[in-house]
Amino acid sequence: MGVAALGYVTLNVSDLSAWLTIATKVFGMQPTERPDGAVDLRLDEFHHRFTLYPTGEDSLRSVGWEVASEEELLELVDDLRARGFEVTELDAATRADRKVRLAYRFFEPLLKAETELFYGPLAHNLAFAPTRGIAGYKTKGMGLGHIVFHTADMAKATEFYRDVLGFGVADYIAWDGIDATFFYCNPRHHSLAIMNEFADIKGGTLNHIMIEALSFDDVGYAYDIVRDLNVPLFMDMGKHSNDHMQSFYIRTPSRFCMEYGFGGRLIDENWEIRSYDQPMLFGHRMVG
Ligand SMILES: [Fe+2]
Structure with a gap:
């Protein structure tokens, strides 16, 4: 019993047009404007994986975890x-927005995240039509990608996501006062990572969301596009020590970062848990 994949992310955004520039020109996502002004972003067979709500503020609205x-x-x-959580079923209108058959929502206080559990997502009839020429995204059987939060209580957060939502621990990285634990729920090395509070970064802060390209060239082209468009780069191209993802990070208009990666290794039955003392094999220098 447990979640099977990171399904979708919904965001309140203050600068919809800046978000759409990044979503389309950097990531090649396919936007669809809804009658209520929100914009769905598609990147694979799902009807959408992100929804941007132009509410005038920047915050995570909800994170959707797929259950099989x-x-x-x-x-x-x-x-x-x-366990005492107030869990409500999503009403028909919200289910129609999310494009899922059944879903429930609760507030998860350790990551301060409105959390939705769903099953039966709508598959699109038409093929994904990227807005730039990319090979697409590695999502089949592995969900949207990964999402990373800070928490004020690593022990309780680990207990909740491992023992209640059913994640496995992939590995750990501790460096320079930062402590990170990586959690898998399918072959993707991690669909969730949790970091401690650090400097002025408080628990409940969304650190970044990663999406994984099917082609390393698509990441390379995006790296050039980011610099041509003056999109703020957060971390230079590099390769992570634990999941071997080759990636770079940009800062989104909502402050949190997006990681664009390729080549992450997969969890299998021979997986052995390791600890690391630095997050990168090479590169990933902070530039923003
Ligand atoms: Fe990441």
Whole structure:
């Protein structure tokens, strides 16, 4: 029992047009404006993976975790309620926005995240039509990518995501006062990572979201586009020590970062948990 994949992310944004520039020109995502003014962003067979709500503020609105079956979803909801969480079923209008068959929402206080558990996402009838010529995204069987948060309580957050939502621990990196734990729920090395509070970064802060390209060239082209468009780069191209992702990071108009990666290694039955004392093999120098 547990979640199967990172499904979708919904965001309140203050600068929709800056977001759309990044989404289309850098990542090649396919935008669809909804009647309420929100914009869905597609990057694979799902109807969409991101929704931008132009509310005038910048915050995470919700994070959606996919569960493989209705039975498992209902079991998780029962378990959360037994643990004292207030879990509500999404109404028909919100389910229609999310394009899922059934979904529940609760507030998860350790990451301060409105968390939605769903199953039965709508698959699009038409092929993904990227807005620049890219090979696409590695999502099949592995979800949207990964999402990384800070928390004020690493021990409790680890316990919740491992023992309640069913993630496995992939590995750990501790360096320069930062402590990070990486969690998998499918072959992707991690769909979630949790870091401690650090400097002025408080618990509940969204650190970054990673999406993984099917072609390293697409990441390279994007790296040039980012610099041509003066999109703020946060970390230079590099390769991570634990998941071997080759990537760079930009700062989004909502402050948190997006990581554009390629070549992340996968969890298999022979996986051995390791600890690392630096996040990169090479590169990933901070520039922003
Ligand atoms: Fe990452």
